[in-house]
Amino acid sequence: MQIAEDPPSPPERGQGEGLKIQIDLRPSPGASRRPLPEGEGQKRLLRSDHPPYAFGADTPPTRRGELVYFILAILVAGFLSSAAAQGPSYDVVIRNGRIVDGSGSPWYRGDVAIRGDTIVRVAPSIADAATRILDAAGEVIAPGFIDIHSHAREGIFESPAAENYIRQGVTTIIEGPDGSSPLPIAEFLARLDFLPKTINIGTMVGQGSVRAAVIGLADRKPTAGELARMRTLVEEGMKDGAFGLSSGLFYVPGTFTSTDEVIELAKVAARYGGIYISHMRDEASKVSDSVQETIAIGERGGLPTQVTHHKIIGTGNWGKSSETLRLVDEARKRGVDATIDQYPYTASSTSVGAALLPAWAQEGGREKVLARLKDPGLRADIKAEMTRSIQNERGGGDPKNVVLARCEWDESLSGKNLADITRMRGMDVTLANAAEAAMWIVERGNCSGIFHAIAEDDLRRILRHPATMIASDGGIPIFGKANPHPRNYGTFARVLAVYVRELNIITLEDAVRKMSSLPAQRLGLTDRGLIRPGMKADIAVFDPARVRDAATFEKPHQYAEGVSTVIVNGRIVLDGGSMLGVRPGRVLYHGR
Numbered sequence: 251m252q253i254a255e256d257p258p259s260p261p262e263r264g265q266g267e268g269l270k271i272q273i274d275l276r277p278s279p280g281a282s283r284r285p286l287p288e289g290e291g292q293k294r295l296l297r298s299d300h301p302p303y304a305f306g307a308d309t310p311p312t313r314r315g316e317l318v319y320f321i322l323a324i325l326v327a328g329f330l331s332s333a334a335a336q337g338p339s340y341d342v343v344i345r346n347g348r349i350v351d352g353s354g355s356p357w358y359r360g361d362v363a364i365r366g367d368t369i370v371r372v373a374p375s376i377a378d379a380a381t382r383i384l385d386a387a388g389e390v391i392a393p394g395f396i397d398i399h400s401h402a403r404e405g406i407f408e409s410p411a412a413e414n415y416i417r418q419g420v421t422t423i424i425e426g427p428d429g430s431s432p433l434p435i436a437e438f439l440a441r442l443d444f445l446p447k448t449i450n451i452g453t454m455v456g457q458g459s460v461r462a463a464v465i466g467l468a469d470r471k472p473t474a475g476e477l478a479r480m481r482t483l484v485e486e487g488m489k490d491g492a493f494g495l496s497s498g499l500f501y502v503p504g505t506f507t508s509t510d511e512v513i514e515l516a517k518v519a520a521r522y523g524g525i526y527i528s529h530m531r532d533e534a535s536k537v538s539d540s541v542q543e544t545i546a547i548g549e550r551g552g553l554p555t556q557v558t559h560h561k562i563i564g565t566g567n568w569g570k571s572s573e574t575l576r577l578v579d580e581a582r583k584r585g586v587d588a589t590i591d592q593y594p595y596t597a598s599s600t601s602v603g604a605a606l607l608p609a610w611a612q613e614g615g616r617e618k619v620l621a622r623l624k625d626p627g628l629r630a631d632i633k634a635e636m637t638r639s640i641q642n643e644r645g646g647g648d649p650k651n652v653v654l655a656r657c658e659w660d661e662s663l664s665g666k667n668l669a670d671i672t673r674m675r676g677m678d679v680t681l682a683n684a685a686e687a688a689m690w691i692v693e694r695g696n697c698s699g700i701f702h703a704i705a706e707d708d709l710r711r712i713l714r715h716p717a718t719m720i721a722s723d724g725g726i727p728i729f730g731k732a733n734p735h736p737r738n739y740g741t742f743a744r745v746l747a748v749y750v751r752e753l754n755i756i757t758l759e760d761a762v763r764k765m766s767s768l769p770a771q772r773l774g775l776t777d778r779g780l781i782r783p784g785m786k787a788d789i790a791v792f793d794p795a796r797v798r799d800a801a802t803f804e805k806p807h808q809y810a811e812g813v814s815t816v817i818v819n820g821r822i823v824l825d826g827g828s829m830l831g832v833r834p835g836r837v838l839y840h841g842r
């Protein structure tokens with residue numbers, strides 16, 4: 251009995267820690283937000299404070315029993331503490347990588363340790379234990395890529411694995427581009443929140459959607475009341491977590507919006523620290539005016555401004571990127587925070603109607619478009635303008651340069667070009683007949699198209715600009731369906747393969763910067779886009795000698811290759827080239 255009466259000697263440090271582990275009854279961090287049902291915590295305490303009767307259920311504890319229990323407790327505590335000491339320090343450690351940290355600095359050799367959803371250590375060598383150790387074997391460890399211009403609104407619900415993105419190393423996408431967003435944003439984000447998904451996603455609020463909600467597709471100025479209502483919708487969008495205001499001034503109804511009207515809405519986004527990002531009014535003959543307008547909206551609206559998917563459309567306009575980039579440089583010199591994003595292809599993609607019909611013919615919506623096409627006089631006017639557009643703008647001067655991506659009313663037309671359709675309609679292939687064929691397409695139900703009308707020289711010049719980031723303008727297509735633009739599958743990998751490795755247009759480090767820290771900085775995502783302790787563990791591991799886009803215009807449904815491992819919020823989603831079924835993606839809200 252002597253032992254029992256002596257106070258126990260103080261436990262050794264390790265034991266103390268073990269004991270603390272054993273009696274720590276707080277819920278685990280993951281469960282901390284959910285309070286225990288009433289009485290539950292108390293019950294647990296009771297259970298723990300009073301050991302199970304060691305010598306028979308009905309026997310009350312004796313002093314001997316207490317003693318035995320006490321010794322057992324110390325032994326168990328000691329065991330637990332030594333287990334804790336030997337247990338993993340980290341959840342994931344990636345070893346032997348070439349770290350391209352996203353800042354643009356030269357790569358360096360090192361290991362990266364992750365705990366929970368966070369990068370906790372970056373060092374030349376991390377030998378500590380980890381639940382999972384990945385050997386990068388000299389491959390690049392980069393921040394997960396961020397796509398600031400994505401059309402994944404429907405695709406994310408159809409394919410929440412977002413394999414086309416993950417296999418390029420993309421871990422965050424931003425929806426609501428080109429002036430088009432769901433309204434209200436909160437509802438969309440709540441649905442996304444509920445959806446188990448592999449990738450992170452946020453959104454912009456769309457100026458065109460806001461205008462359509464208030465005054466429809468009419469070509470007129472808003473009244474003071476309507477403008478106030480539009481301001482309120484933008485404000486709601488920003489409060490709901492939008493990253494800024496997007497516009498599509500090329501499209502209906504954006505095209506009916508004056509610069510001043512956009513500025514009034516931009517000012518609202520500015521108050522909430524958002525950005526302005528624009529598919530410009532004109533990317534062809536008036537592209538320089540459009541860049542000036544985009545800069546003016548940032549300058550007078552008081553917010554960062556971005557030319558999205560910058561390109562020069564139409565053979566007669568090729569080369570104008572020298573001037574547009576000069577305009578951006580001049581703006582930046584006088585303190586306007588103007589930037590650019592771009593995808594690395596010489597073809598664009600949008601609907602045939604939106605691309606080739608004059609804006610005035612699109613006013614009011616589809617019924618009105620069809621009525622105008624039935625009116626012989628208006629039809630002749632439309633045809634003349636479409637002919638000009640095929641000649642000088644998105645048609646790239648040849649009906650062959652317009653390829654149908656998807657026609658919901660006849661899937662067999664996917665992949666056929668406008669010259670094929672013209673012939674199918676029994677006509678010789680002339681520009682005017684191609685316009686006739688395009689009008690027929692619009693009447694039948696419209697198609698999405700791919701427009702080969704961009705020069706490689708302009709693409710390279712824009713890519714080299716330090717304020718240019720990479721964005722896909724793609725989405726999450728249904729694998730194997732229709733003939734979408736290869737940018738959906740290849741954008742980020744193509745930059746690394748073609749423009750870094752093959753052509754040496756930009757360095758690997760600069761390419762990664764354009765895909766990670768630059769868009770993160772643009773969005774105000776201060777905890778993503780860099781490989782640094784404290785950042786969220788969004789990571790792409792790829793072989794710089796092997797990474798490549800496999801998708802082509804002819805065979806777009808091909809995943810990018812060479813990205814071996816992708817981690818989203820600390821969870822491995824692509825493991826040694828295999829997609830795992832985990833869904834750690836989160837909704838990202840601006841300013842939260």
Ligand SMILES: [Zn+2]
Nearest residue numbers: 428529559723
């Ligand atoms: Zn666009």
